[in-house]
Amino acid sequence: xxxxxxxxxxxxxxxxxxxxxxxxxxxxxxxxxxxxxxxxxxxxxxxxxxxxxxxxxxxxxxxxxxxxxxxxxxxxxxxxxxxxxxxxxxxxxxxxxxxxxxxxxxxxxxxxx
Amino acid sequence: xxxxxxxxxxxxxxxxxxxxxxxxxxxxxxxxxxxxxxxxxxxxxxxxxxxxxxxxxxxxxxxxxxxxxxxxxxxxxxxxxxxxxxxxxxxxxxxxxxxxxxxxxxxxxxxxxxx
Numbered sequence: 001x002x003x004x005x006x007x008x009x010x011x012x013x014x015x016x017x018x019x020x021x022x023x024x025x026x027x028x029x030x031x032x033x034x035x036x037x038x039x040x041x042x043x044x045x046x047x048x049x050x051x052x053x054x055x056x057x058x059x060x061x062x063x064x065x066x067x068x069x070x071x072x073x074x075x076x077x078x079x080x081x082x083x084x085x086x087x088x089x090x091x092x093x094x095x096x097x098x099x100x101x102x103x104x105x106x107x108x109x110x111x112x113x
Numbered sequence: 114x115x116x117x118x119x120x121x122x123x124x125x126x127x128x129x130x131x132x133x134x135x136x137x138x139x140x141x142x143x144x145x146x147x148x149x150x151x152x153x154x155x156x157x158x159x160x161x162x163x164x165x166x167x168x169x170x171x172x173x174x175x176x177x178x179x180x181x182x183x184x185x186x187x188x189x190x191x192x193x194x195x196x197x198x199x200x201x202x203x204x205x206x207x208x209x210x211x212x213x214x215x216x217x218x219x220x221x222x223x224x225x226x227x228x
Contacts, residue, residue: 033214033216035218042218042219042220043204043216043221044218045215045216045217048213048214048215050214055213056213088156090157090158092158092214094214097213098210098211098212098213098214102160102214104158104159104160105157106155107156107157109156
């Protein structure tokens, strides 16, 4: 079974731009969560989507948003990029929410210049 | 609030040594789940183990073993006879019983195994 896939793998943007990252979960998985990893803050939860509904949201500004499609694929968007948004963005999926193990994708490395 | 502490930021061992990675957690939930993930240089988080709060049985998987003690709120991870391929950053994580899939991660422990 194919794992979680994320596109693109690497991205370079400039301040003020916006970016959209994509995540395709493991087949049959309906929950998708997003995490930001930075050297200073570590791994932080952004949000979780389950059956196209946002179930949880972490402590991030409104510039960070996401959505989930009917095929469970998810996108996250960051508007008005700041230098501090440079990070590894990881996506994880599980069959359902709250009871099972999440499996992570390879991540998207975003560099904001 | 949930909190996970991995006091060891970096550990260096020589191949074949045993090494224990410490994890201490805080939660007010009576039901919760604990995880260990491995992050090699490629960046992907690789799942190692999940433990439910109501199951304190320790687990062994090959060279890996985990010691879960609710009395001390600890979930330690031991690698026996370490190998160079074990070099990675290891994360301990906690998920509350009502938190959906929201994981709270510790700061991670970088393990370097030298030949």
